[in-house]
Amino acid sequence: MPSTKQKYIKMREESDLSLEVILIIVLGVFMFLFGSLLFKIHMGDLAYNPDSTYGLFLVIVSFQIITMGKTPFGDLSRSWAIIIIGVLAAVLGMVSCFIPGYLSELVRILVGLILFTGGIALMLQLFFSKEKAKLWIKVPGILKQLIVACALVYGITIIGGLITLIPGITTDPQTAVILIIYGISFFYLAWCIQKATRIYPEEEKKLSLEKNPSKKFSFFQETSLPLSSAIIILVGTLLVLLGVLLFPVTSGTIPFSPDGQLGLLLVIVAIQMMALGETPMGQYKRSWLLIIVGLIFAALGIVSCIVPGILTGLIQILIGGLNIFGGVLLLIKRFSSRNEIKNSTSETFIVPPPVKKLIVTQTILNIVSIIFGLSMLLGGIIPGLVVAVVLVINGILLFALIILLQKITNIKIEMKKDASGG
Numbered sequence: 001m002p003s004t005k006q007k008y009i010k011m012r013e014e015s016d017l018s019l020e021v022i023l024i025i026v027l028g029v030f031m032f033l034f035g036s037l038l039f040k041i042h043m044g045d046l047a048y049n050p051d052s053t054y055g056l057f058l059v060i061v062s063f064q065i066i067t068m069g070k071t072p073f074g075d076l077s078r079s080w081a082i083i084i085i086g087v088l089a090a091v092l093g094m095v096s097c098f099i100p101g102y103l104s105e106l107v108r109i110l111v112g113l114i115l116f117t118g119g120i121a122l123m124l125q126l127f128f129s130k131e132k133a134k135l136w137i138k139v140p141g142i143l144k145q146l147i148v149a150c151a152l153v154y155g156i157t158i159i160g161g162l163i164t165l166i167p168g169i170t171t172d173p174q175t176a177v178i179l180i181i182y183g184i185s186f187f188y189l190a191w192c193i194q195k196a197t198r199i200y201p202e203e204e205k206k207l208s209l210e211k212n213p214s215k216k217f218s219f220f221q222e223t224s225l226p227l228s229s230a231i232i233i234l235v236g237t238l239l240v241l242l243g244v245l246l247f248p249v250t251s252g253t254i255p256f257s258p259d260g261q262l263g264l265l266l267v268i269v270a271i272q273m274m275a276l277g278e279t280p281m282g283q284y285k286r287s288w289l290l291i292i293v294g295l296i297f298a299a300l301g302i303v304s305c306i307v308p309g310i311l312t313g314l315i316q317i318l319i320g321g322l323n324i325f326g327g328v329l330l331l332i333k334r335f336s337s338r339n340e341i342k343n344s345t346s347e348t349f350i351v352p353p354p355v356k357k358l359i360v361t362q363t364i365l366n367i368v369s370i371i372f373g374l375s376m377l378l379g380g381i382i383p384g385l386v387v388a389v390v391l392v393i394n395g396i397l398l399f400a401l402i403i404l405l406q407k408i409t410n411i412k413i414e415m416k417k418d419a420s421g422g
Helices: 004-012 019-043 050-068 080-098 104-128 142-165 172-199 227-250 258-276 288-306 312-344 353-381 384-420
Strands: none
Touching: 019 050, 019 172, 019 258, 019 288, 050 080, 050 104, 050 227, 050 258, 050 288, 080 104, 080 227, 080 258, 104 142, 142 172, 227 258, 227 384, 258 288, 258 312, 288 312, 312 353, 353 384
């Protein structure tokens, strides 16, 4: 039996979970918790926010579309057209999370259609595509289990779509049981995909996260947008949208769901942690320990979206503390490393203009992060309009960050070409 020290060392090792597996696990956690909470919701012991529940589902689906080109109807080329569709789906989900009551029916019908028609499309592809069940059935081992896992998930997806489109065809307890089984089936699917990936690694099917950008832009061609930039686009969109919506919210024109806002923010932070190792306190190794922390954060955010009121204070303190501590820590690291570079060299070091802009942008982002964290912890002390402006600035800076990172990537590519004589 391994000792506590050995277990700790194992937890610190780098995780090999793919983004696809991580998002499937998050969907599993979502469905499992939704089903578990629905028993208490049915009995009247807990409140329920359908708007942010459906909205969160749309945002998670948009993550799959934007980062991998995986839609609810099958895999497509990750073109700018697909990315924009994913962003629009995310915006709809975010508005549903933030502003309850306005999009209730639209979002419910959309989620129902996605589940029902998407489940049918995926089931047909599974059994009629030459590259899926027809091929997998010939190979003994995990691929046969993958057929079972996919069929189980797609079958329950179709049922879930019908339940969403036609409320009342099942009782709440029956729906809860179906959701719990749905969540478990997602976990089984994630395990099958992860094991199959380890046994049959296919390089050509992996995400091209760092390939050179194409010189010829095409709206419908595969884009070389890195995973980190794709997630930043989502976060930037969320912050700008939230900031813009806070203007009418602070004037009392429209209602607002703080639990939907906090829950969605925490789930996105969790996905960033698990997929990239990026946390509010900086970049870390994507260890199994970080994956577990990310799953805990995701679970808290999901519960906050489904059941309003029970985790509001806890998540406010968590997000506020992480933003303040992370902003301060990153500022200290940046200025200390800058001083070390100055002291270690007597020659004048010329910093390229894009790098200078990047440093300035990151510094402002850290300051804005601290202000946002303070607004979380201090409640009504910081005016709502100030928070709205801070959020919009934060989102715009994130978009600027993507452009700067792309410019720096292009400079590195040119430098490699010059060094190789190309």
